[in-house]
Amino acid sequence: MAKAAVETRKAFTPGKIAGLTLRNRIIRAGCFEGMCENGSCSDLLIEHHRAVAAGGTAMTTVSYCSVSEAARAYGHEMWMRKEILPDLRRLTDAVHKEGGAASVQLGHCGYFASKADTGFQPVGASRKFNLFRISFPKPMSEADINQVIQDFANAALLAREAGFDAVEIHSGHGYLLSQFLSPYTNKRTDIYGGSLENRMRFPAAVVKAVREAMGPEFPIMVKMNMTDGIKGGIEIDDAVVIAKRFEAMGASALVPSCGFTSKTPFMMMRGNLPIIEFAAADKSFMRKFGLLFFGRFMCQEFHYDDLFLMQDALKILKAVKIPVVLVGGICSVKDLETAMNAGFEFVEIGRAIIKDPDVVNKWQKGELMASDCDHCNRCVAVMNGGPVYCVCNTKGPLKRRIGSKGIDASTYRA
Template sequence: MESKLFTPVTFGPLTLRNRTIRSAAFESMCPGNAPSDMLLDYHRSVAAGGIGMTTVAYAAVTRSGLSFDRQLWMRPEIIPGLRRLTDAIHAEGAAAGIQLGHCGNMSHKSICGCMPVGASSGFNLYSPTFVRGLRADELPEMARAYGRSVNLAREAGFDSVEIHAGHGYLISQFLSPSTNHRKDEFGGSLQNRMRFMDMVMEEVMKAAGSDMAVLVKMNMRDGFRGGMEPDETMQVARRLEQSGAHALVLSGGFVSRAPMYVMRGEMPIRSMTHYMTCWWLKYGVRMVGKWMIPSVPFKEAYFLEDALKFRAALKMPLVYVGGLVSRGKIDEVLDDGFEAVQMARALLNEPGFVNRMRAEENARCNCRHSNYCIARMYSVEMACHQHLKEELPPCLKREIERIEAKG
């Protein structure tokens, strides 16, 4: 069968030159919550490497939605910098996407400027911080913030937006019974828990109009007992299909409760704490990190079994993400009926991987799944240890070697 990989694919008003998308993995390259030259250079390198579309991650729709101090915050004053970024991507022949979201309870007052807000009040052990549940009368304005961010994305030259409705962020916190304990019309039944998502999608689709593609990232499973399972998430997917979304990105996991269900493998705790500046957090994570971030074995295309069930049940375009590192497996996924594939770590390891796949039928990237790139992104920019200019301390080298030897 002839490979679909290098054939065009269309999502709503947008046609990509091939079926590859750089997924919206957090780069941690935005000091001051604004785009940097480092962010531009990285996405330009991926675009030059042959990608169909590269997705900038993950832009908060309000200041209260920031979870990191090196994360984008959508506001008018950063539009010129974003326009430079999208111009650079377009000059290399790729489309430019941006992921829009709100972190909900995954923040601190020092970052988001207020007590963190979420679907429900309580204490988030994984931040750790007290959280205020959003009032029902605040939700329409929060939904409008998503719509305004779509308009800002258009002004900045982006071709598409990806709405983050998974991984335990705000929309996901409303959807999941593990984080939504509300007693009003936004809690209880799944129909009620989808109301906030419905409000957001109404604003997003209205703002997107006829010239912006809209993708939505959602969970197929939350990845822990008491979270959402496919019987409910399939209903969420059908609702998003009805909303007019142009494609779904099928993912899973909660960054607070089950982060390695999202990313797979082991979190290198020593590498993670090495870059932390807060002394009590550094030593706290070093002591209990293995318990708080349990490992989940990595295998190539680790979400495929669940994703195939969604493919069988839905007519709309679906994008597969999760553990793609080889041309062979990507061809298999596309032959299974998915319209496109997303990758992140493979492209951090090798920005030109798509071009190499065009030249080599058996191409495989050299990512060895130590997750060092993820460990450092909470404090400094995301980077692959294989391409660092600085020398790593021996203790970090040993940790990376031990994890990679397992894989």
């Protein structure tokens, strides 16, 4: 295909989210990097996101940064605090130098927390058994809810201080805000449970508090579920109402996704279920054993199609005026074009960029038309044990070292 023809496509033209202009319409989706030993921002994490920006992506999302230490699912997740601002500032500076923008995904995992890893009692909407952790959360009190609302607002303020250009509030994938939205996990009988109106109260208050803290122009994206993929979970009709509420509370853009990490973790990704690699990456002998023998029963496999969330996401697009960011199975120039023609202002891409951080430049220059990521999902398996990388990357295996001395960035190859 002629180079000029590719470059004129809308995906490669600048676009705006609130007060932020991005150089093109492609955002790297929040994909847990596994590069935050001791909950801090490592050199490896900085290099990872610098490389994504150098590869042409307009904005890279630092994934799953917890809003407090207790909000983490695992011990090796970053949580937002003053002490890590200098390193985060190095990250955002490195991204900006490459001409990109940086966002950070802010979340609270709720009942998905591992007390053994984090030392904190998991909390949730209600006392709901979590098979992944073999644990019950403590139902949150009103004071706990107000504290978490404040934690989100504080984390967003710190993110801006660290130089981030946007934040993405995680209200999907079965994490805390999603646990309140979902009737599967929310069995409350107070003003935070029961009707959809009540279940939206806490997540909506988080978006409102972050908007009030950040002022009118700062880009606040919200990642949310269109379906939980479980009986008794939320479905698209609820999601349309939720999307409108987030818009009314001050969201600048929505990222509709799906799946519940404790029940349907591969729904949001689709493709192969890499049970053996999952077991190999897990540090706990018990979980290794459990995954090898029961993994296929605990985790459902979901068929992969390109643009697999587009049909439902179109319903969100029709319901709101703010940009809707299409995520899920965007792997080629043709997929970009289809998404833009359908009315999505932006796309988020995960695995194709993990496979090749330069993929956006290659698409834009016409050097490549499609990613050769085959959705084997072994990148998902390895991130639990250490840095995320493309296991089938043609550049060869990643030599990595994570030990008491920390992660050695010099051994990392994208």
